[in-house]
Amino acid sequence: MVDGSNRRSASIEDYVRAIYGLEERGEAVTNTSLASRLEVSPSSASGMVTKLAQQGLVEHVPYRGIELTSDGRGLARSVLRRHRLIESYLVSELGYTWDEVHAEADRLEHVVSDLLVARIAAKLGDPVRDPHGDPIPAVDGSIEEVSTRLLEDLPTGTVGEIVRVWDTDPELLRYLADRAIGLGERIEVVEHQPFGGSVVVRVGPAPAAATHALGREIARALSVATR
Template sequence: MVAVKSPLSSSTEDYLKTIYAFTEWQDAPITPSQLAARLGVANSSVSEMVRKLKDQGLVDHRPYGAVHLTAEGRSVALTMVRRHRLLETFLVTELGYSWDEVHVEAERIEHAVSDLFVERLAAKLGDPQRDPHGDPIPTADGVVPLVDARLLSELDPGHEGTITRISDENPDMLRYLAAEQIALDTQLTVVRRKPFGGPLVVRISQGDTARDFDVPDEVADAVWIHNDHPHPGCTAVRA
């Protein structure tokens, strides 16, 4: 990854990580207002920070336009994303956290740990490629193991696949899915859309049993499906 010339503030790192995460699973760049909403800050605060990030060579931005990471900004973002997702994985696999608890906890820890700690943590975990929600964990040299996947809401009846990623933005949704025994690597088939704006119906395959499940639209817009099952394949993409 590109070396940053001077230490950055936690706030700067959070901005860069958020800009990166917004575009990781879709192509549209983030706007300052979307950035403000995601960070829970005022638009004026975002405008000031974006100006600072541009002055530091970390983002590209024109007035009233979207915000784009530069190569240096992307490098910092990937470093923080790696930290965050390794910590989430550690909290679940080693400390018994549930997947709906780890995002906020990792946010508290990620700025305090050293690079040495992060690399030893990765080695301890066996250098995992994804976190508990299916988000890819960048390698230390900036390679992102992306999975070819599509949103469940975009799939047609008859499509079969495996859940490869579930958005962690809504902890209540994660708890709901856990209660319904729906998680990463769950195999499913899209059956149909119920009429009059009804939910999407999928058939969940678990071992020798199968059951139909009505998927609320909010869930269908937060679940990504890979069409090779039972296990997703990865394509390494260098940052």
């Protein structure tokens, strides 16, 4: 176990985590998409990508864009393990709500020691999902895979369980919480309104399920395990 003094810089960790996040969602990783995700200029993103490539953490793949190498993926999962365990601890032990933890974890993930991360994991019973349903990588970098589909892609009549919320926007998370739309809830697709309209769903156990018309941003943020 190391104390974290041999880690990469915080900016490098932020970039590989951002690239991993875009890859995880199946989105193209370009200097432009990275700049948007990290709220930096495209030129800054380009310069950092060059640095990452020089360190063997990313490579440019023709027609596919920027991809993490094996070393880059391992680093990203190490950062994600710290980030998601911190989020889990803040909710479980310190009374934070799921809309409050992302920014806190962003700050803490670069400074906590590996010993503290191990103690947090042990205290929480080695969880495999964080408060948003995101998978927590194991110490060896492995991840428990769960077959899911985005709510937006589910046909009318589908019944399933909400298992992940992709968006970290506090306002979106509060919107969901205020309507009891959370992890583990039963969800049924009632209707896809035409011309790019809302997805109408019933959430909660029948027959007391509540009906909601959810916009596309939310429909793209909820992952559902179907039954």
